[in-house]
Structure formats: C-alpha cells, structure tokens
Amino acid sequence: MHTPYARRLTFWRRVALTPTLAVFLLLSILPLLNLAALSVHNVRWEEGRASWDYVGFAHYARLAEDQLLHTGMVNTLIFSVVAVSIQIVLGFFLAWAVSRIRRARILYRTIFILPILVPGILIGAIWKLMLNYDFGLVNDFLMLFGVMPQDWLGTPHLALPSVIIVDIWHWTPFCFLLLLAGFESLPQDLHEAALVDGASAWTELRYVYLPLMMPVILVTFLFRFVTSLKVFDEIYLLTGGGPGSSTEVISYTIYRTFFTQDQMGYGSAMSVAVLFAISMLMVLAWATGRAGRREAA
Amino acid sequence: MSSGIKRRDVSFGAAAAGALASIPWTGSVRAQTAKQAPFTIVINNSPWFNGFRKTVEAYEAETGNKVNLDVNPFGGSLEKQRASVRAKDGMFDLLIMNGLYYQEFYHGGFLTPLNDIDPSFKLDPQMVRYDNTVYWNEANKTHDPKGKLMSVPVNGNIPILLYRADLYEQHKLKVPDTWDDLLANAKKLHNPPRMYGIVQRGARGAPNDISYDWWPYLNSFNGSLFRDEPKGDFTITINSPEAKAALDFYIRMAKEAGHPQTGGLAQAQIIQNIVTGRAAHALLVIAAWAQMDDPSKSAVVGKINAARVPRSANGKPAPVLGHWLGGIPRNVPKARQAAALAFLNWFQGQGSQIKYMEAGAPPVRQDVLSDQALWKDPKNRWMPAMAESSAFTRLMWSIPEGSQIGDVLELRLNQAVIGQMTSAQALNAIADEAHSIMQRAGYKTGKIAALS
Numbered sequence: 001m002h003t004p005y006a007r008r009l010t011f012w013r014r015v016a017l018t019p020t021l022a023v024f025l026l027l028s029i030l031p032l033l034n035l036a037a038l039s040v041h042n043v044r045w046e047e048g049r050a051s052w053d054y055v056g057f058a059h060y061a062r063l064a065e066d067q068l069l070h071t072g073m074v075n076t077l078i079f080s081v082v083a084v085s086i087q088i089v090l091g092f093f094l095a096w097a098v099s100r101i102r103r104a105r106i107l108y109r110t111i112f113i114l115p116i117l118v119p120g121i122l123i124g125a126i127w128k129l130m131l132n133y134d135f136g137l138v139n140d141f142l143m144l145f146g147v148m149p150q151d152w153l154g155t156p157h158l159a160l161p162s163v164i165i166v167d168i169w170h171w172t173p174f175c176f177l178l179l180l181a182g183f184e185s186l187p188q189d190l191h192e193a194a195l196v197d198g199a200s201a202w203t204e205l206r207y208v209y210l211p212l213m214m215p216v217i218l219v220t221f222l223f224r225f226v227t228s229l230k231v232f233d234e235i236y237l238l239t240g241g242g243p244g245s246s247t248e249v250i251s252y253t254i255y256r257t258f259f260t261q262d263q264m265g266y267g268s269a270m271s272v273a274v275l276f277a278i279s280m281l282m283v284l285a286w287a288t289g290r291a292g293r294r295e296a297a
Numbered sequence: 298m299s300s301g302i303k304r305r306d307v308s309f310g311a312a313a314a315g316a317l318a319s320i321p322w323t324g325s326v327r328a329q330t331a332k333q334a335p336f337t338i339v340i341n342n343s344p345w346f347n348g349f350r351k352t353v354e355a356y357e358a359e360t361g362n363k364v365n366l367d368v369n370p371f372g373g374s375l376e377k378q379r380a381s382v383r384a385k386d387g388m389f390d391l392l393i394m395n396g397l398y399y400q401e402f403y404h405g406g407f408l409t410p411l412n413d414i415d416p417s418f419k420l421d422p423q424m425v426r427y428d429n430t431v432y433w434n435e436a437n438k439t440h441d442p443k444g445k446l447m448s449v450p451v452n453g454n455i456p457i458l459l460y461r462a463d464l465y466e467q468h469k470l471k472v473p474d475t476w477d478d479l480l481a482n483a484k485k486l487h488n489p490p491r492m493y494g495i496v497q498r499g500a501r502g503a504p505n506d507i508s509y510d511w512w513p514y515l516n517s518f519n520g521s522l523f524r525d526e527p528k529g530d531f532t533i534t535i536n537s538p539e540a541k542a543a544l545d546f547y548i549r550m551a552k553e554a555g556h557p558q559t560g561g562l563a564q565a566q567i568i569q570n571i572v573t574g575r576a577a578h579a580l581l582v583i584a585a586w587a588q589m590d591d592p593s594k595s596a597v598v599g600k601i602n603a604a605r606v607p608r609s610a611n612g613k614p615a616p617v618l619g620h621w622l623g624g625i626p627r628n629v630p631k632a633r634q635a636a637a638l639a640f641l642n643w644f645q646g647q648g649s650q651i652k653y654m655e656a657g658a659p660p661v662r663q664d665v666l667s668d669q670a671l672w673k674d675p676k677n678r679w680m681p682a683m684a685e686s687s688a689f690t691r692l693m694w695s696i697p698e699g700s701q702i703g704d705v706l707e708l709r710l711n712q713a714v715i716g717q718m719t720s721a722q723a724l725n726a727i728a729d730e731a732h733s734i735m736q737r738a739g740y741k742t743g744k745i746a747a748l749s
Contacts, residue, residue, distance in 0.1 A: 045405035048627055050383070068708065133558050134490070134566075134575065149490070154500075154561020156715055242501035243560040244712040259376050260504050261701040262401070 032275075039268035059269035069270060071245045072253040073277075075160060079249060080228040083167045088221050090168070091175030092213070096205060098176075099183035109180065113173040124237025127166045128153070131238075153239050156246040163234055163247055170234070175220050182216030183209070222285055229278055250274050333636035335363035336390035338623075339381065341374040344568070345452055345584035348658025355652050356643055364640065371395070372503050375700075382407035387628040391637040393451055396430065396620045397505055401697040403433045403447060408624040410445035411641075414634045420446055421645045423662045425453055427620045428692045439527075440695065448622035449641040450661040454582040455616045455690050456513060457682045459589070461486070461577045462602035472604045476514065476546055479578065479607045483554035486577035494554030495578040496570045497547070500563040501711035508693070508706040509619060510580055511547050516615030516691055517608045518543035522702070522731070526695065532743040533732045536724040541748055543609075544713060544720040551714060560715035572597060580606055582619055586679045587657030599675075603682035605689070616686045617693055620661075659683065698738050705730045721748035 039059055041052040063069060098108050115123075130137045131152040139149035152162040186209070194204040232251040239247040241256070254274065258267035338353070340346065346368065353364050367389060369377055375398055381387045382402065394402055402408050410433075411418050420431060426442070427450055434444030458473070464486055465472070473479040483494030498510035515521070520540035524532040534540070551559040556570065568585050570576040572595040588594045589601040608614040623644075625637045643649055650660040654677075660666055666687070672680050694702065705727055713723035725747045735742040 045383070045401075045407070047406035048382070049406075133561070134570065135573075151558035151561050154558040154715075156717060236503075240501060240503045242708075242711055243715045244501065244717040245708065246717075256503070256704055260372065261704050262379065263701065 035268045036272055038265055039272050041265050043264045055265065059266045060273065062266060063269060063273055068245060068248060069250070069253055072248040072250045075245075075247065076229055076231070076249045076251075079160065079164060079167070079231060080225055083164045083171070084221060084224045084228050086164075086168050087172045087175045087224060088179075088217060090172045091179050091220070092217065094172070094176045095179035095183050096209065098180055100201075109177075112176050115170050116173045118170075120233040121237065123166065123170055124233065127169075128238055131162060154243050156243050159239050159243060159246045163238055166234055166238065167228070167231065171224065171228075175224060178220045178223075179213065179216060182213050182220075186212055218289065222282075226278070226282065331360075333360070333362045333639050334630075334632040335365065336633045336636040336640070337365040337367055337388065338391040338393060338637075338640075339367045339369070339374060339377055339389040340393040341371045341395070341621075342368050343371065343452075343454075343584060344582070344588060345454070345658040348584075348587065348653055348656035349451070351656035352644070352649060352653045352658070353640075355649070356640060360639075360643070362636065362639070375504070378402070382626045382628060384628065387626045390625065390629045390633040391640065392624050392626060394448070394622050394624055396427070396454075396618045396622070397509075397693060397703060398700055399430065399448070399622050399624070400695055400699055402624060404438065404697040406435075407626055407628075408447050409627040409634060410447055411449070411625065411638060412446060414625065414631070414638045418446075418638060418642065420449060421662070423647070423664045424645050425450055425661050425663055425666070425687070427453065427618055427622075428690070430618070430620070430692065430695075431622060448624040449645055450620060451623045451644070452584065452621035453659045453661045453666075453683075453687075454584050454619040454621065455683070455686055456509070456580045456606055456619070457583050457616070457679065457686055458604045458606050459571060459579050459581050459585075459601050460604065461597070461600055463597075463600040464577055465602075473607050475610050476517070476550070476607045477610060480546075480550055480554060483550065483578050487554040489557065491575070493556045493570065493576045495550060496556045496562060496567050496576040497551055497559050498562060498564055498567050498580070499551060499559035499711065499714045500561055500566075501707045502563060504700065504707070505703055506563045506707065507710045507714065508703055509617060511544065511710055512617040512693055513580065513606045513615050514543040514547050514609075515540055516617070517606075517612040518546070519609070519612050522694060529741070531696075531735050531740045532745065533728045533735070534745055535731060536721075536728040536748050537745060538748070540724055541720055544710070544724060546609075548714060548720060560711055571601065574600075583659045583679060583683055586659075590676055603679040605682050605686040614686065614689045616690050618690050696738075696740075698734055701734045702731050705734070724748055 038052075040054060040056060042055050044051050044053065094112060098105060098112070101108060118126075129135075133139065133149055133151040133154060136152075138152065143149060150158060152158050190208055190212070191204070194208050199208070230251055231249055232255065235241060235247055235249050235252045236255070241248040241252045250270075254267055254270050257263050257270060261267075340349065350366065353366065356362065357364055367377065374393070375395070378389065378392045378394065379401075381389045382392070382405070392402065392408075420426075426432075429440040429442050431446060431448050431450060432440050432442050432444045433447045434441035458479070460472070460482075464470075465482075468485055470482050470485065471478070473482055479495070485494075486492060487494030498506045500506045502508075518539050520534070520537055520543050522533070522535050524530040524534050556562055556576070562570075564581070564585075567576075567579050567581060568588060571579050571581070572588055574596045583603075586603070590598050592598050606614050606616045623637075623641055625634050625641075629637075644653075645662070647662060647664060650662040650665045651671075654660040654665060654671070665671070666680065666684055671677050693699070696702075709718065709723040709727045709730075712718040713720050718726065728744055728747070732742055732744050
C-alpha cells in the first residue's frame, strides 16, 4: 500500500539521486559514448583540425586479425589468473597468521602492507635494478651459489614470470588486508569451540575458517582479478611488452595503439571490445556466484 | 629557469654576446632577443638534454628573458606535444621534435612557418639542413628547400661507432671500415661476461630502439623500407634479400661477439655497459658522448674513441638521422611565438653553438663542427667521426605514418633477435603489416615476393 507519505519519500529520494546520476553520466557514460563513436571513425589531422571519416565496423573487423592483440589477451589472462591466485593464497595464510598473533599485530600488519604504499614508478625502478642482468642484486645473490646470471626481464620465458613475481610482491598486501578484515570479523567463540574440541590449527583452518571465509575470498579474488586485468605500470616500466611479445598485455597494446601509433579510431575499437569482454566476464562470474549461493541455500 | 646559473655561465654569456656582435647578421638577433614574453619549451630527457639546459640558462643570463622547460621521457614528450597542438590553445611554444616523428606535425598543419612570425627571419647559412627536413612544401608534401621554413635544427644526433681505443692499441687493431672488420675486431675483444665484443640496442623500444640500431646495417647492405620514397614509390621492399642479409648479419654479430641478452638492451643499458668498461664497441648517438669522459659517470675516461659507422663490403656507410628540430605551434599567442623564435635565432649563433657543444651537446652549425681548432682538443675527439658521418646521413622515413611502422619494426626485429621468429619471417611480417598501414593511409603501395 503506497501512502502519500511513501510516494513523497520515493519522489524526494529520486530527486536527491539526480545530481549523483548526472555526475555519473557526465564522467562515465559520455566518455564511453565518445569512445564508441570514435571506434567507427578514422581521425585525420589537416591544417591543425581533426576530421572524422566514418569507417563503419572496419576497425572491429581488424581486431579479429590482430595477432598482437590476441597475444596480449592470452598473456593478460595468464598474468591475472596466476598472479591473483598466488596473491590470494599468500594473503590468506598471512592474514590467518597475523590474526592469531596476540602481540605486535599492528607492527606486522604495517610491515606487510608496505609494498602497496610504494608508488608504481619506484617499484619499477627498484625491480628493474634488482633484476638487471649485469648489475642486479638478484643475479649477484644467485652467483654466490654458483648459479649463472639470468636476464629476468629480457628472456622470453622468464619475462612474464618475473613481472608476475613483482605483481605478487606489490599486491599480496592488498589481499592480505581484505582477508585479515574477514578473519577479524569472525566470532571469537568459534575459535574457542574448536579449542575445546581439541582441533589442531590446520583442522581449524581447513574446517572452520576456510568455509566461513569463502565469501570474502571470492570477493577479494574478483576485485583483484578485475584490477589485474588492467595491469599497465609494471609492464610499461619493466619490459615495455617485450622481449618480443612475451609480456604484451591488453592495456599496453591499447596504449601503444592510441599514443605511440596515434591510431585513435582503432585504439577505441580495441577499448570497446575489451570493455565488453571484461563486462561479460564479470556478468558470468556474478551469475555463477549467484547460482552457487542458491544451491547452497 | 632561474636557478643554477653560475658566474662562468654569465661570463660566457658576455663573451658570446661579444662574439655575436662580430658577425653581420647579429643586428636582428639583438633586436629580437630584446625583452620577450616568457615561453615554454617541451623537450625530451635525452643524453644531450643537460647541454641544452645549460645553453638555455646562458640565453636567460644574456637576455634576461624567461624560458620554462617541460622535460619528459622520449615517448612522453611526443604525447604532450600532440595533446598541446591539438588543443584550442597550446601549452607549449617551442616543440623539440625528433627526426622520427616531426613529420606528423608538418603534415597535420600544427606548426607556424617561421617567416609567418617574422618575415625577416633566416636560417643561418652555417646551420646544417639535415636532408632539408627543416623545410616543408605543403603542396607536394616534400622537404623542398623552396618550401616554407618550419623549424630550426636543435640537435644533430646521428649514430657513431664508439670503441675502446686502449684495447685497440693493446691488440694492434685497425679502426673498422666494414661490418666484417667490426665483427672481426669485436670477436677478438669478446670475453664475456667481463667484456662484450659489442653491445647492440636490440630491445623492443618505446618508441625506437632496435630499428634505429639496425637501420645503418639495412641501408648499407642496400636494403630499404620503400622502393623509392622521394619519388613517391611506396612499394614495400623491407623483405628483400638485401634486408635479410642485413638482419642476418646483425643477429650474427649479436651471437658471435655480442651481449648474451641483446634483445633486452635499450640505449640506457648500452651506455651503462660502455661506461662501466664491459663493452668494446657500440653504435651510439653522438649525444651520448658527454658521458664517456665524465669521471662521475664513466670508468673509461679517455679510453673511448669514435669512428663513423661501418659499411657493408659493397655499400656505403649509412648513419641514420635521429636529429631534433625546434618548431613553433600555430595555436599559441603571437607574443610567445615571437619569444620562441627569438630564442631559436639566438641559438643558431656561433657563440651559442660553441657553448652548446662545451656543455655536452652536439652542435648543429657546420662552421663549429668543422672547426679544426676545436678538433685538436682531445675532449672533442668525436668531431672527425661526426664530420665524416654527416656526409652519409639518411632519414629513416618522411611519412607521418612512421610511428605506426616504427612500432611494427620494433616488435618484429626484436622477435628475430630473440629467436621468436626467423629473420625471413620477421621481415615478411613487417612487409605485410607495413603494407596494410600504407594501404589504409591511401598510399600507392605494393609488395615484393615474400622471403622463403
């Protein structure tokens, strides 16, 4: 039953939302529409002015033949799945360990989150120096044990794993923080009950904490997975997509198409296609999660 | 740039003013360098930047005019320049454009012809023309000297061969004339990991590393990207047998006498290897020379010498132009355009160019480059190599699609060096992709038979 008061309330709620909606439209939808419009045009510059030539879906047709884009998509998926999975596992165990500590918990938490506080450009500089073939600390250290130096960023089969390691170092603390919040929100009496039942730490982790933490783990994984698909700074700073196309990722391909090659129309088509693919991925993940929850209920 | 001006810079300014007063065309220089509006230069942070910065400081000290420098990495500078010239009102008043991408600013109509700002402005006869790239004929899109003057050379970067003169003396080696000579010398000095015979810039660059390093091989093996670009024949010939021979030789050099990770080496790593004494040879742009004799950066002070780049047994040497041009955008206020032109006018003076050279940047005046008195100074021992090379310099391309083709070259050549592709596969792939780029851009183009 809709009373006049309820109707008025609904009306004012909608009015109150209007400015937010307007800002959202201005900042999100309009640029997307502009991107979509650009993706069906070629941009030429003459006498200092831009002219847009309509090319239909020609740019989208090119996407199917673009081998570098395909390599970038495969590399991005490998990068995201491997890096984020390891980050979740490491973050989970670190969070679990820190949640069990009684003393100096804040100190440990501060130490563990340090890497996400370091600016990306510094991370690039630090790791590029550490992984340098001729002068890097990593090779110097390995040579102490008689291991031959490796070109971590310049060898095709080592470059992507090296960038993944840097990403794990950089982003594990983020997973750790979210998962620690999850552990700290669990009721303390569960731990006490497990103690009374004589459960070992491993049994408690496996049968009590893991099932209870699963929603937090899933959210953390999804959140981090989506952000990892946008990886750019580590690639830009460490390898530039090379050697060859070994570390080519989607965002770097789009960047080079837009900014190095100055192909705005084609770069826009790439962006729209990638946006669409990621949205589909998210919808699929959301639908799978929902179906899982229904089954569990 | 009000900071960092030293007394000797001011003294130099006074000396330079005196020198300028002694040559006939300086009347207009002094008139134009009278009080000007502050203006901004957008520039890349390349090895010659410090020399440019000190020269700008000298200009400020001499004229009292204010110059702001917006300094960026190579790729970042291009992006900022594009964004500025495409805006309604430009941020930057003087663009320092590289020889590989200035074309898009000419073709796009983003620059003001310099004589539209000041009809009396003339490029000094002593200034090097660099394949006439300072001129632009809008009608036929060529660097016709009868076209409009669009820019002033700011840096005359070309690659030269740097070699360890002390090791040459010790092993009684001759300065190489051909690539074969270079390979033979490099193999003699190759003793990895303590000493690499040669270090090559084989990385996939952003925007250019390996293509710039390989181009002197390509051209001297009589290969080319297009059949006859100056005559408008844009048939892709990059997958010719000559180009394959050039690429095979480049890879052979890397395998037999080079760094084990040539595919990962960019310009910074090449310089690093040379100045730390771990490499016997490198092709490097002349602008990198300043670091060779700098005791704070180099462990091989006085041990490096320079020679022109080698040639193939049946070809000419072909150092590539990687020069820089200063152009003034059309979308900035007239007062700032005039201020930027006044600076360029001052910059092309002989005194300014000597200061520029002393500060560690390669000059762009012929009379400075060929000044025998300067050659005698051991710290300028690179000058004969530069003078000899200048006679053979070639432009990589003059089309605005160069940035797209360059990106393709960087990827495929790098893939050939690291073994992801054979040289024939890489060159065929470049040919296919370059052909598509040219077709899409509307050029009359074609392809030759693929390499097998």
